[in-house]
Amino acid sequence: MRENDERRRRGLLRLIPGLLLGLLLTGCSALERQHEALLVLGDLAAGDAPSRLKQRTQTPDRERLAYAVEGRDYVADLYHPAISRRGTLVLVHGLTDEGRRDPRLMAFARTLARAGFTVLVPELDGLRDFSVGTREAQGIADAIRHAAAELPMGEEGPALAAISFATGPALLAAMQPDTAHRVRFVIAVGGYYDLTDLLRYATTGEDRGGACRRAPPPQHDLRWALLRSQLHHLADAEDRQRLDTIARRRLGNSEESFEAPDSGVAGLGPEGKALYALVTNTDPARVTPLLEALPPSLLLQFDALNLASRDLDALTARLVLVHGPDDRVIPISHSRRLRDALPSRQARLFAAGGLGHVEVSSHWRDAWTLWRAIYHMLRLGETDGRNR
Numbered sequence: 001m002r003e004n005d006e007r008r009r010r011g012l013l014r015l016i017p018g019l020l021l022g023l024l025l026t027g028c029s030a031l032e033r034q035h036e037a038l039l040v041l042g043d044l045a046a047g048d049a050p051s052r053l054k055q056r057t058q059t060p061d062r063e064r065l066a067y068a069v070e071g072r073d074y075v076a077d078l079y080h081p082a083i084s085r086r087g088t089l090v091l092v093h094g095l096t097d098e099g100r101r102d103p104r105l106m107a108f109a110r111t112l113a114r115a116g117f118t119v120l121v122p123e124l125d126g127l128r129d130f131s132v133g134t135r136e137a138q139g140i141a142d143a144i145r146h147a148a149a150e151l152p153m154g155e156e157g158p159a160l161a162a163i164s165f166a167t168g169p170a171l172l173a174a175m176q177p178d179t180a181h182r183v184r185f186v187i188a189v190g191g192y193y194d195l196t197d198l199l200r201y202a203t204t205g206e207d208r209g210g211a212c213r214r215a216p217p218p219q220h221d222l223r224w225a226l227l228r229s230q231l232h233h234l235a236d237a238e239d240r241q242r243l244d245t246i247a248r249r250r251l252g253n254s255e256e257s258f259e260a261p262d263s264g265v266a267g268l269g270p271e272g273k274a275l276y277a278l279v280t281n282t283d284p285a286r287v288t289p290l291l292e293a294l295p296p297s298l299l300l301q302f303d304a305l306n307l308a309s310r311d312l313d314a315l316t317a318r319l320v321l322v323h324g325p326d327d328r329v330i331p332i333s334h335s336r337r338l339r340d341a342l343p344s345r346q347a348r349l350f351a352a353g354g355l356g357h358v359e360v361s362s363h364w365r366d367a368w369t370l371w372r373a374i375y376h377m378l379r380l381g382e383t384d385g386r387n388r
């Protein structure tokens with residue numbers, strides 16, 4: 001870890017002269033914000049290590065918050081900046097057992113707070129226990145409602161940021177009739193668009209949306225993470241338990257060939273066997289028929305979260321897409337297609353080679369694009385409405 005941190009710092013130092021030259025060549029009115037974007041970039045790369053942004057700003061206070069919306073109870077973490085100058089941002093974690101207390105997410109929230117955002121991080125059970133569904137869209141919408149209700153008089157509505165698989169539920173939340181007009185802008189990091197194509201990529205390696213560039217091979221354990229995310233839709237408790245045992249064992253053994261037979265498969269019921277067949281399939285042509293063989297309850301939730309099958313006209317907020325070209329979890333083609341599904345200029349995509357999936361890479365070969373994405377986010381975040 002120390003070696004990786006040092007490589008990141010050295011890589012950033014090599015890029016600073018070029019970035020500073022870019023600052024000098026642009027208008028003086030934006031110089032302060034551009035410099036701040038460079039500090040944010042350095043802090044993201046540093047993680048918990050020292051950085052210039054940490055030296056120049058106070059450590060944000062983190063408050064545990066309990067709130068209720070229409071009788072639905074939630075807990076969240078609220079990160080307070082020293083000076084809230086960019087309003088409130090609702091930050092939604094992806095699939096992680098640690099939920100809102102995932103160390104990477106906490107570091108990201110602290111960086112955003114150091115940049116002047118008040119950051120609300122709700123705990124979403126489905127994203128924490130890999131049972132994501134439409135209830136997560138409701139939870140995110142409720143976080144938007146709560147944040148909007150708590151804003152000072154005259155302040156614009158909250159912004160929204162979603163990580164990875166949280167992108168779909170977050171956009172659905174931002175399109176509800178009473179939330180669409182409240183969300184200032186949405187940031188999606190490594191998000192998806194078409195769930196059928198994502199399943200095909202995870203299980204067979206084929207990315208049908210990648211016309212411009214061939215996607216790298218998917219991560220070995222991606223299929224097993226997707227299996228866990230669908231187990232709660234199975235009616236048979238024994239099927240759920242058997243498949244969860246298989247998925248957890250496979251996730252913990254990246255060297256094991258997925259073609260190897262799994263113990264317990266023979267005892268699965270029809271629904272469990274259908275889901276297992278889909279996840280272990282390697283033939284791109286079989287993905288659609290295998291999907292159609294899944295239980296109706298699973299297909300219903302699948303279709304509800306599939307942005308490619310949804311009308312996105314209700315989304316009025318600007319969308320900032322940040323995606324790594326070499327992402328091995330969700331190919332960048334998903335962000336390209338999501339951008340193209342919206343009206344011209346509503347969505348902007350930053351193909352940032354400085355990202356892996358959702359983590360800042362140690363290679364830094366494309367830090368310029370990642371810096372531009374951060375600059376754009378900071379500009380949109382200014383609460384006085386200028387330069388948007």
